[in-house]
Amino acid sequence: MASEGKVRRGFYIEEDLLEQVDGLLEQADVKSRNEFLNQALKFYIGYLTSEKIENYMLSTISSVMHSTVKDSENRMARAMYKLAVETSKLSHVIAYSHGVDEEALRKLQAKCAEEVKRINGTVSFESAYEYQKG
Incomplete structure (x- = not known):
């Protein structure tokens, strides 16, 4: 049962190319050889027919x-x-x-906000421990 808008055609392919396709199915994020070949053909047709290959590649790269x-x-x-x-x-x-009471919580909030700003967000448990014990 053919998908809508698609037709079944037979063609010859070199065995080593088919092996390469099988090895790249996961990387191409496709589920079948058919899907892989459709994407590859669309890409190659775009490459051949594009007046400005740079624009085609930029849109492809942008999409990715x-x-x-x-x-x-x-x-x-x-x-x-x-x-x-x-x-x-x-x-x-x-x-x-x-x-913890509200006043202590407000002071802690201000201290922590200042500290995170000063250390650019690289908070570590060790430095907090040293501060509390020091």
Whole structure:
């Protein structure tokens, strides 16, 4: 059963090319040889028919970079969400167990904001420990 808009055609391909295709399926982020060949043909047709190959390559690279950045943003957002949940849990446990008053909390907030600004966000447990014990 052919997909809509597609036709079945037979063609010859060199065995070593087919092996290379099989080895690159995962890297090309495709599920089948057919999908790989369709993408490869579209790319090559674009290469041959583009009046300005630089523009074609720039749009292709831009598209790849856009999806890479989007994937990175999604991973970072998920990681930051999980970190915020863990931080919230820790904050609630500490606040519950130590009974910090509002004035002490305001002073701590100001001190921590100044410290993070001064050290450019590179907070370490060791330096906080040394400060508290020093």
